[in-house]
Amino acid sequence: MISITKKIEFEAAHRISNYPGSCSEIHGHTYKLEVTVSGEINPETDMVMDFKNLKEILQKTVIAHFDHTLILKKSTENQTIFSSYLGKITWMESEPTAEQMLVWMVSSITPRLPSGVSLQKLKLHETSGSFATWKNIKG
Numbered sequence: 001m002i003s004i005t006k007k008i009e010f011e012a013a014h015r016i017s018n019y020p021g022s023c024s025e026i027h028g029h030t031y032k033l034e035v036t037v038s039g040e041i042n043p044e045t046d047m048v049m050d051f052k053n054l055k056e057i058l059q060k061t062v063i064a065h066f067d068h069t070l071i072l073k074k075s076t077e078n079q080t081i082f083s084s085y086l087g088k089i090t091w092m093e094s095e096p097t098a099e100q101m102l103v104w105m106v107s108s109i110t111p112r113l114p115s116g117v118s119l120q121k122l123k124l125h126e127t128s129g130s131f132a133t134w135k136n137i138k139g
């Protein structure tokens with residue numbers, strides 16, 4: 001079994017509305033995401049998966065959903081405050097923490113992977129010193 005990892009970046013703003021501190025204010029991050037998939041080497045391509053195909057999947061899921069948007073919990077408070085906002089809002093059922101964004105990413109990326117390739121690990125950096133990690137416990 002071999003793993004390959006693709007790193008991407010995207011820009012987004014969010015607010016953690018129930019947070020007792022400055023994260024309840026709208027602020028932005030340059031999110032850095034590392035996506036690791038694993039599988040056997042395909043003897044026809046000598047690859048687990050083409051990096052280009054993995055990048056395309058990440059563009060259709062993570063980038064299309066989150067890049068240059070304002071990410072908010074779909075709460076009555078936020079829907080009232082931002083009802084006249086004309087920009088792009090990504091609504092989430094939860095607060096848009098790195099942890100909950102990872103949960104969304106896992107469910108969005110997994111069904112698009114080729115057969116025999118599985119998602120192993122996702123690491124989402126909000127800052128250089130703060131990141132959340134999801135690991136596939138099934139191995």
Ligand SMILES: [Zn+2]
Binds near residue numbers: 027029
């Ligand atoms: Zn933040």
